[in-house]
Amino acid sequence: MAPEIPPYWTLCASSFNWTPEITAARRTAQDIVTGIADSVTKTIELEPGLLWRSFPAPQDVEVDELRDSLAAKGGRVSIVGASLDDFTSPTARRSLQERLDFLVPQLHAAQRVGADGIRLPIGQAGKELLTLLQPLLHELDLVLYEEIQGQQTPWNPAVAPALDAIAGLGDDHVRVLVDISMLMPALPVTYLEELRRGGISPELLGRLENDWRDPATLDAAVALLRAGKVPPDIHTLFMNLLIRFGRSDPADLQGILPLVGAFHLKFWDLDDDGHRVSQPLSDLGSLLSRDGFTGTLTSEWGGHEWLLDDPTEMTRRHLALAGSALAGTAQAGRAVV
Known part of the structure; x- marks a missing residue:
């Protein structure tokens, strides 16, 4: 039998992969997301800014319609990408209370749609806001994930304090999400x-x-x-080199793994020349099998910025590649342990 990923790891797909189809609006965003559950994978990470016209204060009717349409296909939501607009104008920053008020409707919508958690960029919330959010996260049984990605590293001056704040809270409702765009051994062939x-x-x-x-x-x-x-x-394409494409080693994640509850399996194309796509996945499987990770691993395609490939086919193929690469090294890792 082919090796399988551990049952406490969940492979998902992000609705972000279908951004070109959603923005083309030939079908409704709800129909496109429901189609993911029907033909690709049952667990989906949502980008609500692409889906709900009422975002960032999603109306119950929009949330309920998506939840019910997914449920009809056996689908469910893993994480909802949240937004925190810190400024009301180019010079006027929201107060702490205003920032909290901006996020609260999004948390309620995430709970209403059946999600496990919401996601923000690493460090954007800050310790004060995280502390204010904790009671609501517990009440709604949601996890707030702060995402680290691309050129960011655990020791980066803009990242390390945020990681320290999460560690200091010691709360399973505030976790880290790692995007493996940090771990690129080589640049995508199609990008070059x-x-x-x-x-x-x-x-x-x-x-x-x-x-x-x-x-x-x-x-x-x-x-x-x-x-x-x-x-x-x-x-704009060139700027990916400075922001979205990382050069970290998998071992660089070792120290923060106790804080991590989810991963984005970022990919750009499926040209695996030199194992540039599969190697980060294999390395991750080995790392996580030794650490006892439980959580979601979400296929996220960033290459639609320059490629016109079909997102459904790209995501299916990537999930198959990811499952194989993760399972193989996870099994080896467990055997070693």
């Missing part, structure tokens, strides 16, 4: 091709292709940006 077509020099392309994890490579990319030599047509 987009840069090539966009006019990036062969010299920098060679470094990006062969020496992604060398700090000097990122320095060269930053230097090109600062010199104003990135072609305007690919400027």
Whole structure:
């Protein structure tokens, strides 16, 4: 028999993968998300800003319709992506109470739709707001996940205090979500091709292709940006190098694993040349099997920024790849233990 992932790990898919279809609006967002449960996977992470017109204060009727349509297909929600708009204008920051009031309707909607938790970027809430949210999280039985991703690292000055705050709370209702975009051994093949077509020099392309994890490579990319030599047509795409694509090692996560309750299995394309897609998954399976992790592992496709592939087919294939890679190393890890 082929190895399987442990029963206390849950493979999911994010509705974010279907962003191009949702924004095209040829079908309703609800129909698209319900279709995920019907044909891809039963457990779904929601991006409500794409789904509910009344977001960030979702109306009960919208929430109930989605919950019921998913339930009819045997589907359920894992995590809801929350939003915390800290400013009411370019210069006016919300007070602590206003920030709490902004989030509370989203927590109620997450509980109403049947989710296990909500998600925010790492450190955005801050310790004061987390402390105020704790009673409501317990009342609604929700977990608030703070996400670390891309170029962020556990020791980054903007990240470490947030991790310390979560650890200091010692509360299972406040956890960390890790996006494995942190763990990229190499850049996506299709992304490199987009840069090539966009006019990036062969010299920098060679470094990006062969020496992604060398700090000097990122320095060269930053230097090109600062010199104003990135072609305007690919400027936004180029910024992924500085923000969304990480260079961490799986071992860098070891110290924070006790705080982690969920993962985003970020992928950009499915070209596994040099195991650039499967290696982070295999490394993660080995790491988690030794740590006793329980939680969700969610397929999240970021490559629709430059690819026109079918999100349903891409997600199905990625989930199959992820399940195989995670299961193989998880089984090996348990055998070693």
